[in-house]
Amino acid sequence: MERGDVSLNGIKIMFGSVKVLENLDLDVAKSEFLVLLGPSGCGKSTLLNAVAGLIDVKDGQIWIGGRNVTWEEPKDRGIAMVFQSYALYPRMTVRGNMSFGLKVSGTPAAEIARRVEEAAQMLRISDLLDRRPSELSGGQRQRVAIGRALVRKVGVFLFDEPLSNLDAQLRAELRVEIKRLHQQLGATMIYVTHDQIEALTLADRIAVMHGGVIQQLDTPAKIYREPKNRFVASFVGSPAMNFIDGRIEAGATFDGGGLRVPLAGYAFAGNPASGPATLGIRPEHVVTGSDAREGAFDATVELVEPMGADSLVWCRSPGGAAFSMRLPGDTAVRSGDRQRASFPAASLSLFDSTNGKRL
Amino acid sequence: MPGFPRRLTSRAAAGLALLPALTILLVAHLGSTSWTIWISLTSSRMLPNSNFVGLRQYETLLNNDRWLVSAQNLAVFGTLMVVGSLLVGLLLAIAIDQRLRVENTLRSIFLYPFSMSFVVTGLAWQWMLNPTHGIQKLVRGWGFETFQFDWIVRQETVIYTLVFAGIWHAAGLVMAIMLAGLRGIDEEIWKASRVDGIPAWRTYVSIVIPMLGASFATAGILLSASVVRLYDLAVAMTNGGPGLASEVPAKFVMDHLFERGNLGLAAAAATSMLVTVVSIAAPLLYARSRARTAETRR
Known part of the structure; x- marks a missing residue:
């Protein structure tokens, strides 16, 4: 597994002439679980997409695993990503979904089979490998999407609101699953959500974002007990x-x-x-x-x-x-x-x- | 039940509104079709008669060289034009899908041919392809004296000029349908494939195009309908010539109905076309409806 520390220096992102993020710094330690928490439109997903390389930054640098990857393609950054809508390839089987990226990159078939098998076992989807995504429930689909990220064997996992499309019970179930994966893999995880319960339960540290600015970056307990400003205080905690x-x-x-x-x-x-x-x-x-x-x-x-x-x-x-x-x-x-x-x-x-x- | 009379009125109104469509369906479609099938079983020449002769008209039809050439032409035209239009339309849609600045302009330009009738299309292409005053003359005028482009006057190639005009006419429509399909694909699928390191062309081939099944079906059905109806393009562009080289079944029917005064044979030809279309379309429609029921049941 690669080194997985992530460091953002002075990130600036524009959509046309609209400034979304400006001069944003964030350091994520190796093996840390960092949650970006905020209301919709606060720039948290934009930031995650920039880390993934799916959005270009206007200014600033992104370092992953000690390498400046600001202008590298997503596949070369040593990251894997899980999306809100699962983004599975609908005409491929579960096995196809998990192995396609590896196949294209020229990984030997035996190695692909081994990795898929291992990831499927970890996520308990071994008996679903020959099904199509349309034959799976929402929770199973998201497991497959996580599996597709796992087989990439990278040091950094990015989650973009992965549980938002699931019902409350499945959400709680998969939340535990993700936390367990984090402990098992020891990989760095950056997780975007607007759900403060997810943030409080999963995170080592939470970055609460509002208006493109990180309002507070702290442990869940600190965020909950000593909010740095009124926005953080009102956004975190339910009731x-x-x-x-x-x-x-x-x-x-x-x-x-x-x-x-x-x-x-x-x-x-x-x-x-x-x-x-x-x-x-x-x-x-x-x-x-x-x-x-x-x-x-x-x-x-x-x-x-x-x-x-x-x-x-x-x-x-x-x-x-x-x-x-x-x-x-x-x-x-x-x-x-x-x-x-x-x-x-x-x-x-x-x-x-x-x-x-x-x- | 106080609401009852009112519901009755609204039902009656609905029935009244449907009446014209129903009349057209019964009289024009079903009525004419059955009458045509009946005529094809009679010995009608100039005027319809009811002298039943069984399948003799069909026998004549199958021994008619002109019909056989027509059917063969339609098969060649149909295959090439459907496949060609789908391919060209898809490529245009993919080109436009790269978020070009001039997207709107290009879309109008590509869709424009579809707004023209086949007669206009046919005439325009006939002028351009005519060796004595079209492209060939133009290029020769530039000094390339030996340049030859006379497909439209050669028997073995004329059908391909029809295919060419047909694709030019229909590709824009296919592009519009495909573009709608492409735009309907979740942005996150693209992101996922980028993170997976799959090159754009590979994403199109292996992931996106397989997701366009419905668009392909829609475009395919529209194209097939225009293939079977192929008449005005052939008339305007080549009038079936040179010789019989670009005859098509619909033209065969029209000629025998109105010029040659052979109602029975024309009806047999028309019925043959119908049977062919139904025997191709029915299993497809059946499979689709079965697939849909299976989908809803799940």
Whole structure:
């Protein structure tokens, strides 16, 4: 297997006169699983296609495995790619799909057969080898597409929203499969998705993208707990983080929505200062009932969404700010009830109201 | 049921709207066809009669040199023109599919011949191919005194000039159909083949063209229909000549109907054409419909 570190330096991509990406840097270590996460149109797929060599860059360099491949053909870059629509060759059998690229490149037949066999076993599609793609289910098709990537024996695998066309159950199943493959192969994987669950479960590191810019590049835990700005905070996490507008007073209390939240224990990024700010807290970090501590208040329950294991409870603060909290699935809380709650400083996120940056 | 009368009216309206088409189908198509088949079994000459003679007209037909030449010509023309048009049309479509800047202009130019009638096509090509005032004269005028291009006046080559004009006429239509097919192919298939390192020509041959089955079928059926109908092109371009060298079955039928006053033989010829077409088309249509049912069942 080849070396598989990927390095992007100052990438600029234009579509006609529209700038999609500019001066973008990204380093992916060998054997790392990096997820590019963002809403549609944020440039994540464009970036992946540029790594693959399917889109030309206007400026900047792409290094893969220690080689500058900026102007090399996709096949020479030491990459393999899996697509959202599977992109299988419909008139060929599964075996044909997996072996055609190797055949064209002149690999000996015995070697092709060995690789196809090995990949098919790894993906448990050995008994499908003589079928056509039209005779397969969506999940099986995507396995074949992954198999076609595996037989290339490369160091870097690129996934372009590979699970987006599958239903929820298959998606969960294949997600595990991909993670297992990553552990088995030890290859570098770059994975594009707009699904934050996929990103959080699969990634070693996540790059959250928005408007052609990487907003935050961190481990899933860091991204989830310490989002660098308001966009990352709102995009990652389901159910979404609550936001309450207000002010920070003397760097010690947050004042907004009729609440006074003490900030002792909050790790400020810079020096705490007074001024307008937005408080963010995830539903599961709201402390409720008798556990509520400093700054506790009575919230009015407006709506209960039971979700099985737990319930999402929508409340309103005394000052009228709406927020949600997560309670156990068997909670007896009903709409109209009053619920004691507090926001612990350690699990808060505070953002500058003007530029959205974490304080 | 309060809605019932209203539904009845809408049904009646639908039936009324279909009536003209149904009448045409029954009278013009089925009626004329059965009448033609009946006439072919009679001894009708100038005027139709009902003197039943069994298959005698068909016997005469099979011993008629002119008919045999016509049938043979149609086979040659049909094969070459269908294959040639598919090939040229496909190549044009692939050329245009390379995202050229002038795509729209080229598409109109290539499709333009199809908008002309066969009569105009035939006349234009007849002028160009005529050795005394066409291409041959032009090239000789440039100083190449020995240049010869007289296929249209030679018995053994005249049929190929018809093929040539036929391809010129139909290739644009095939191109349009093929281009639509090419544009319908998922962009990611192309990306996948590039990542796999498959050269563009190989991708076309092994992956993309096999995906154009429906386009080939559509174009093939349209072309075949125009092959069987081949009449006006032959009349305008060569009028069956020189000698009998470019006679075709439809012309045989027309000549015997209106010039030679032999209704029975003309009807037998027309019926033979119908039987040939049906015996070729029926198994194909049957196979297609079976394939489609299998598809929907899955």
